[in-house]
Amino acid sequence: RRPHDHYAKPQVCKQFCSENKIVQKRENYTPKSRIVDVMLQTPMFAFNRSDSDGFSAFRDQYDLPKGFKGPLTEYDFIVVGAGSAGSVLAARLSEGGKASVLLLEAGLGESMLTSVPTLAPLFQMTSSVWPYLMEHQPNVCMGMENERCFWPRGRAVGGTSVVNYMIYTRGMKEDWDRIAAKGNYGWSYEDVLKYYMKSERAHLREFKNSPWHSKDGELTVEDIPFRSKLSKAFLDAGKLLGNRRVDYNSPDGFGFSYIQATMSRGIRMSSAKAFLHNNKKRKNLHILPNSRVTKILIDPATKTATGVQFRTNGQIYEIRAKKEVILSAGPIESPHLLMLSGIGPRKDLESFGIEVVQDLPVGETLYDHISYTGLAFVMNTTRLTLLESNVASLGNVLQYTQFGDGPLSSLAGVETLGYIKTNISEEIGDFPDIELIGTCASLASDDGKVVAKGVRLADWLYNDVYKPLEGIDSFTILLMLLHPKSKGYMKLRSINPFDQPKLYGNYLTHQKDVSTMIAGIRYILQMIDTPPFQKFGTKLHKKKFPNCKMFEFGSDGYWECAIRTITATLHHQISTCKMGPPSDPSAVVDPELRVYGIRNLRVADTSIIPNTIAAHTNAPGIMIGEKGADMVKQTWGL
Numbered sequence: 001r002r003p004h005d006h007y008a009k010p011q012v013c014k015q016f017c018s019e020n021k022i023v024q025k026r027e028n029y030t031p032k033s034r035i036v037d038v039m040l041q042t043p044m045f046a047f048n049r050s051d052s053d054g055f056s057a058f059r060d061q062y063d064l065p066k067g068f069k070g071p072l073t074e075y076d077f078i079v080v081g082a083g084s085a086g087s088v089l090a091a092r093l094s095e096g097g098k099a100s101v102l103l104l105e106a107g108l109g110e111s112m113l114t115s116v117p118t119l120a121p122l123f124q125m126t127s128s129v130w131p132y133l134m135e136h137q138p139n140v141c142m143g144m145e146n147e148r149c150f151w152p153r154g155r156a157v158g159g160t161s162v163v164n165y166m167i168y169t170r171g172m173k174e175d176w177d178r179i180a181a182k183g184n185y186g187w188s189y190e191d192v193l194k195y196y197m198k199s200e201r202a203h204l205r206e207f208k209n210s211p212w213h214s215k216d217g218e219l220t221v222e223d224i225p226f227r228s229k230l231s232k233a234f235l236d237a238g239k240l241l242g243n244r245r246v247d248y249n250s251p252d253g254f255g256f257s258y259i260q261a262t263m264s265r266g267i268r269m270s271s272a273k274a275f276l277h278n279n280k281k282r283k284n285l286h287i288l289p290n291s292r293v294t295k296i297l298i299d300p301a302t303k304t305a306t307g308v309q310f311r312t313n314g315q316i317y318e319i320r321a322k323k324e325v326i327l328s329a330g331p332i333e334s335p336h337l338l339m340l341s342g343i344g345p346r347k348d349l350e351s352f353g354i355e356v357v358q359d360l361p362v363g364e365t366l367y368d369h370i371s372y373t374g375l376a377f378v379m380n381t382t383r384l385t386l387l388e389s390n391v392a393s394l395g396n397v398l399q400y401t402q403f404g405d406g407p408l409s410s411l412a413g414v415e416t417l418g419y420i421k422t423n424i425s426e427e428i429g430d431f432p433d434i435e436l437i438g439t440c441a442s443l444a445s446d447d448g449k450v451v452a453k454g455v456r457l458a459d460w461l462y463n464d465v466y467k468p469l470e471g472i473d474s475f476t477i478l479l480m481l482l483h484p485k486s487k488g489y490m491k492l493r494s495i496n497p498f499d500q501p502k503l504y505g506n507y508l509t510h511q512k513d514v515s516t517m518i519a520g521i522r523y524i525l526q527m528i529d530t531p532p533f534q535k536f537g538t539k540l541h542k543k544k545f546p547n548c549k550m551f552e553f554g555s556d557g558y559w560e561c562a563i564r565t566i567t568a569t570l571h572h573q574i575s576t577c578k579m580g581p582p583s584d585p586s587a588v589v590d591p592e593l594r595v596y597g598i599r600n601l602r603v604a605d606t607s608i609i610p611n612t613i614a615a616h617t618n619a620p621g622i623m624i625g626e627k628g629a630d631m632v633k634q635t636w637g638l
């Protein structure tokens with residue numbers, strides 16, 4: 001071969017060459033926030049605001065290693081998506097130098113601003129996310145813009161770990177043991193714990209010598225440096241109601257605790273920072289940001305994945321995988337890519353004229369964790385919460401830039417967790433059905449500019465109910481429905497890879513989900529009545545939602561209307577490429593993550609999680625990346 005034959009050449013693009021307009025518009029958007037404004041006055045964060053990409057000066061760069069002019073024509077492994085799972089996979093498969101790895105990512109490198117924990121809600125309005133909207137579902141998200149639920153997903157090197165709230169949770173022992181008991185060999189708690197611990201570098205004051213945490217991994221897990229007095233009140237109230245203080249990331253995790261966060265000295269620890277930064281100069285690891293995969297290349301005769309097609313800078317490339325293609329594009333794009341490539345429900349694919357390579361139930365299962373974020377509590381005591389007007393001070397910015405602590409290191413007010421079993425649960429033993437999340441902020445703490453806008457809360461609701469709280473100390477306690485019985489699904493919208501698929505959450509279609517959430521709200525109100533909160537004169541803000549006026553405030557009918565009005569997702573969509581044994585008709589991948597019926601193709605990301613788990617899904621995604629990498633290595637003797 002002549003040397004230039006090693007490099008991939010762009011091909012003529014015949015169709016679907018440009019991305020949809022929404023994404024292009026967002027590329028040029030710099031979010032507005034008082035905290036950012038103050039930060040920009042400091043030399044540390046100064047940058048050119050007239051730049052069309054407001055964050056360009058402070059973006060992580062991922063140039064190809066020295067000596068490479070472009071991507072090669074083939075690699076041993078192609079990993080699609082540099083998110084929570086994909087970053088780990090690419091790092092592990094390229095270690096030791098035995099295999100060549102191409103990591104393709106649609107988004108750009110993360111910016112310096114995404115590193116600041118308290119700005120987490122800001123990025124849901126930027127080009128760092130895929131701005132998915134759920135299809136309209138009557139009677140949910142009634143208080144969101146156009147009554148549509150918003151499902152942003154991270155779009156950056158680091159994926160959703162670049163825009164998430166950094167809560168580090170692994171799931172209960174029972175969750176993983178149940179998954180294994182359904183025929184998913186190798187996925188029991190004991191099995192997955194090994195991989196959680198492989199990644200982890202814990203600095204947790206309370207659990208310094210715990211056997212359930214490791215100090216040797218790449219992913220720093222820390223206590224949040226900032227704690228408000230309300231965090232202690234939350235834990236004390238929990239204790240008074242009979243809950244234990246626990247390490248929720250131990251096998252005995254049913255109880256209350258301070259949050260453990262993926263951060264390092266107050267700075268966000270994305271999976272890109274943890275797994276790619278130190279490895280990006282490896283000669284055998286090529287990372288291509290701004291490169292969107294549009295199709296998996298599959299030989300229909302042998303049913304073997306042979307490579308991918310992707311678009312970068314308006315050019316289309318096809319690159320071959322000598323060993324495997326691994327999809328880590330997340331719970332929406334991994335199934336989307338499978339369907340576009342002929343792997344999915346036969347009837348649906350045929351209705352779009354897509355040649356069916358493998359008939360599989362891709363996208364037919366979709367679970368999510370919904371939450372009610374609408375409770376607001378006021379107090380007779382001031383300076384207990386994170387009012388943006390107080391946080392946005394030069395002193396706080398300097399404190400953060402010098403020491404990595406202070407209010408800017410807060411996860412936008414999120415501080416504590418409590419796993420509870422409501423009085424209507426039918427589960428046996430310590431199996432929680434609700435997670436409570438203690439905070440020191442409410443929807444009004446930033447005057448409605450960021451958090452409410454980020455979740456697309458409708459102005460009619462915000463102005464009527466929350467605006468009166470602006471400038472006043474107020475906070476919320478959230479609840480998350482851990483094991484919804486309502487099941488959603490997703491479908492192709494068209495054969496254009498740039499069209500978002502149709503997403504159906506099917507939220508609250510099972511009445512038990514509604515009653516469990518109401519029981520969770522009542523539990524929170526009980527907590528608020530205890531002395532730890534009452535010593536601050538804490539009271540529920542009792543302004544009725546305008547669309548729920550027909551119900552008596554506080555009745556079951558009222559709370560049902562309220563949760564159907566603010567039906568907030570905590571963005572843990574899973575199961576769209578469900579893992580299961582061959583006997584499971586709803587499975588897309590086997591317990592070694594191989595797509596059924598196709599050779600050399602795996603899915604390794606949160607889309608494979610088969611059941612709901614009591615966890616936020618970043619750490620599980622990273623664990624799946626670790627475990628997936630080991631399985632791939634084992635297959636190829638690496």
Ligand SMILES: Cc1cc2nc3c(=O)[nH]c(=O)nc-3n(C[C@H](O)[C@H](O)[C@H](O)COP(=O)(O)OP(=O)(O)OC[C@H]3O[C@@H](n4cnc5c(N)ncnc54)[C@H](O)[C@@H]3O)c2cc1C
Nearest residue numbers: 081083084085106159160164165166167293333606616618
């Ligand atoms: C606002 C928000 C807050 C959250 N907070 C928390 C939290 O506090 N704690 C927690 O544990 N979890 C949280 N989550 C959820 C968690 O972060 C995600 O579930 C997890 O990161 C998903 O990991 P993944 O590897 O499956 O996918 P992702 O991390 O989403 O990675 C997928 C990657 O693939 C890329 N990609 C997609 N399609 C293509 C394509 N065609 N070509 C190339 N690249 C592609 C994407 O751009 C992305 O980078 C939050 C999520 C959101 C949205």
